[in-house]
Amino acid sequence: MQRESALKKWLHTCYPQQDFVLSFAAADADFRRYFRAEFHDGQTVICMDAPPDKMSIQPYMKVQKLFQAINVPEIYHSDEQQGFMTLQDFGNTPYLSALQQDKRIEVHKVLLLEAIDELIKLQTASLPDQLPVYDEAVLKREMQLFPEWYVQKELGLSLTEKQQQLWEQSLAAILPVILAQPKVYVHRDYIVRNIMLTHDRPGILDFQDALYGPITYDLVSLLRDAFIEWDEEFILDIVIRYWEKARAAGLPVRTDFDQFYRGFEWMGVQRHLKVAGIFARLYYRDGKDKYRGEIHRFLKYLRNTSRRYHELRPLLQLITELIGEEEVQTGYTF
Structure with missing residues (x-):
């Protein structure tokens, strides 16, 4: 809950004066979790929570740039110190x-x-x-x-x-x-x-x-x-x-x-x-x-x-x- 509260606080700085609802989206085999933020206009972003004491988001950011030939999520915001990112939402159907x-x-x-x-x-x-x-x-x-x-x-x-x-x-x-x-x-x-x-x-x-x-x-x-x-x-x-x-x-x-x-x-x-x-x-x-x-x-x-x-x-x-x-x-x- 502490990480989720910190994520919400960070999201408010990324999207000031925009209300959103945060819901759990997925979890990886490692320590990362993903949430979906849905705004009042129906737009959504995926939020990555990667605890910085467990892992770094830097490798993700590096590979995302290298993999531009394929359809990888766009990175909208990132905070390496806190281990948060907002990403393009590819929907709900793996x-x-x-x-x-x-x-x-x-x-x-x-x-x-x-x-x-x-x-x-x-x-x-x-x-x-x-x-x-x-x-x-x-x-x-x-x-x-x-x-x-x-x-x-x-x-x-x-x-x-x-x-x-x-x-x-x-x-x-x-x-x-x-x-x-x-x-x-x-x-x-x-x-x-x-x-x-x-x-x-x-x-x-x-x-x-x-x-x-x-x-x-x-x-x-x-x-x-x-x-x-x-x-x-x-x-x-x-x-x-x-x-x-x-x-x-x-x-x-x-x-x-x-x-x-x-x-x-x-x-x-x-x-x-x-x-x-x-x-x-x-x-x-x-x-x-x-x-x-x-x-x-x-x-x-x-x-x-x-x-x-x-x-x-x-x-x-x-x-x-x-x-x-x-x-x-x-x-x-x-």
């Missing part, structure tokens, strides 16, 4: 809600292809030396969240010496494939909860953790989500369409689709391990249980992919030893 409400696959395809068009615009505008590099140290640190939080906390286990060897073999196989990919701006959370359905083009949110890294990362984030799932045939179709659009835009994707798809899948393994660890950490460290129930989906993604590639057999063996067998699903490999 892609996730739209996709869950209309289950027609042709609708899903249209929306996802629009999101891919926006992603390609972002990647085409990428420049080196503007964002920190998504390098081996960061990738490995993220993957380490899996044994540290999922295995140790969720499963209550510690890796045996043999299992640790399997883990190291997995990292040694995965990282070179990812690091060999061309680098572009990486949103890092390009998911259907962070893409808003607007009247013209998708609105993109939650980009403040962006890095310069593997070209397939955001595509994986979009198509292998925590809260909605598509079959492999549909995902393959969308990946092919991205690849065709990316080549037409002059992006440095592999000319052989089989190699591109392999990179997409292996990038997914890195992200699935990371997210399983993050979701466990959110529950055990931060007391947030919204995401814990979705860990199973990322384990399923991991199983399916690691079955398809001989080099990932150590990872499949490790996962099987830790959490047992699951029904085998067919999929595509090239």
